[in-house]
Amino acid sequence: MTLLEVENLSTDFVGSDGVARRAVDGLSFRLRRGEALGLVGESGCGKTTAMLSLLRLLPPAGRIAAGAVRFDGDDLMRLSTDALRERRWRDLAIVFQGAMNALNPVRSVGEQIREAILLHRTRPRNEIDRRVGELLELVGIPAWRAAQFPHQYSGGMRQRAMIAMALACDPQLLIADEPTTALDVMVQAQIIELLDQLRRDLNLGLIIVTHDLGVVAELCQHVLVMYGGRLAEYGPVADVFSLPQHPYTQRLLAAFPDLDRPDAHLEGIPGTPPRLSDLPNGCRFHPRCPLAIARCRVEAPPPHQIAAGHVATCHLV
Template sequence: MTAYEIAPPRAVKRRVHELPKLADPNAPLLVVDNLTTTFSLEGASVSAVAGVSFRLNDGEALGIAGESGCGKTTTALSLIRLLPPNGRITAGSVSFHGTDLVTKSELALLRYRWREISIVFQGAMNALNPVRRVGEQIAEPIELRLGETREASGRRARELLELVGIPGQRAQAYPHELSGGMRQRAMIAMALACDPKIVIGDEPTTALDVMVQAQILELLERLRRDLGLALILITHDLSVIAETCERTMVMYAGRVAEEGPVRRIFTAPRHPYTAKLLSAFPNIHADRRTLDTIPGLPPDLREPPTGCRFHPRCPVAMAVCKDVVPPEVVFPDGVRVACHLHPAGTNGGIVATMESIAARRSGMASAPVSEGTAAAAMGAPGTPTT
């Protein structure tokens, strides 16, 4: 099999972990409320994640997007407390199926890591142990978390490799004997080892060529559909989210800027940062030769800006943005945005334009306009090609 081939999928008997029934059967599988994660750096406390909240339903795919350093990976690692020694959760809760994981001891948390929530770590090229066979590494969590024998774990590892399109006999291979795409699929097999309910993919297509990227995304979508997984996909590539996710959460400097259905946000972004991020992404329908850019750099979180953290780079910043943290506003179509263009209590569905902002600055009232006009005013592209 070449680096670009995916073998026909093989059925694998699932190990179903029965979860206790909740009083509300429609309750989200994962509820994150006001999550704050702080790092100690040279005597200073840095809030890499500041008040992040979101929901994840059973079988749903959520994409977390944003620039490097915005807190995407830290948010994901905080869910199962896989933080470096200088990091800790200082506020908020992470409720999995009604159980707050933040209050669990390290020993009790082992019950949830890999069995219920697993992760495909960033950088498949280096994530595998180079001196151990691939099959051994996939079998290890099966032995440790499920208590299976070494023989049964090895058999399960071969089945999982076949599930992700790698012949079972390649379980005897070392990582350097596999291509980049095959190593990434091996990492996905490892994440599926204990039949979790949620899989976190941290930049799963990084450093892979476009053909292998497409195969990995197709594989993740098939596994989510066939195995009933919920997926959290972390990426800076908006096309990946457009291809695989139903909802997206855009982060900036440790906070949530905007969250909601992918199509609604990609076609009519309500936050200026989301609009600029989309405008900076290549679009085959755009009539221009150069890409839009976001001026300036992300802030140093040791001394974050006051008020809205995006205001130093925002093309439509107002005086209030510099002093007051914007409240989150939820629109009737399910989009949640934190921006002073949408004050709390305003009529959902109204999106401010450049003209209305200018009118506000001069103290004049302004009439509401359509979302499409607002998106165009902030430089957002049309519907992305997937």
């Protein structure tokens, strides 16, 4: 059953010069209940902006220019601010990029989780204490550690605590923005395992934003590749990773170290992604695309279905 349906989502940032620059452009995808979607693409391609747009939690310069975000029947873009505040955290929650380093150092982890609960829901005091313990144990932290401070937690435990906080109001969808970045490999594997277990146990929809295609391969059923604010490719992980259709996806995969063949030659993608102030015409990837033809420079390809549930945005496929 569809949990989230994003249609034609577009978001601008308005610069100090008053000019609006499009950071997310016409993004559409769906997520089913209990399904994990990996959102990938190089730095600056709009992953975080797209996720903050879903929750309408953009920084002041950000504006949603178009689009519908249907969640459980309602269009979140049309809800009043108050109605949306009600839905946020109860229905969909996010672990922000870098959040594990933003815990308050002078307050215990338990207090901070308690605060997160109280912010969204009123409950009697003893019930809240019990809930804090429950949430910690849900993410694999013994309840007694609620009294400890962030510096007494390892990086992995701080990330677990952030996940516990996001789950405080039993959301149906959890967005995790780079949940394994800056953790060592063993700890990354544990966080992946935790997210996968939560997905299965709670039938949680998951969106994982990551640079690590290995995380997507292990954790996700679907993958969405973004480039220059647009969808480049979307489909089942098995299809997209075995037979990538978009030249950008092909390059991204070729640039990623293969766990089975760590010595294999890696080809970086020459050039850099476009800046918002300087977006190319046509396909945003054409300046870096080895296969680009004249049409790619002038005409933006529309996303089109190339197989069941597999979409690519390229004139050549």
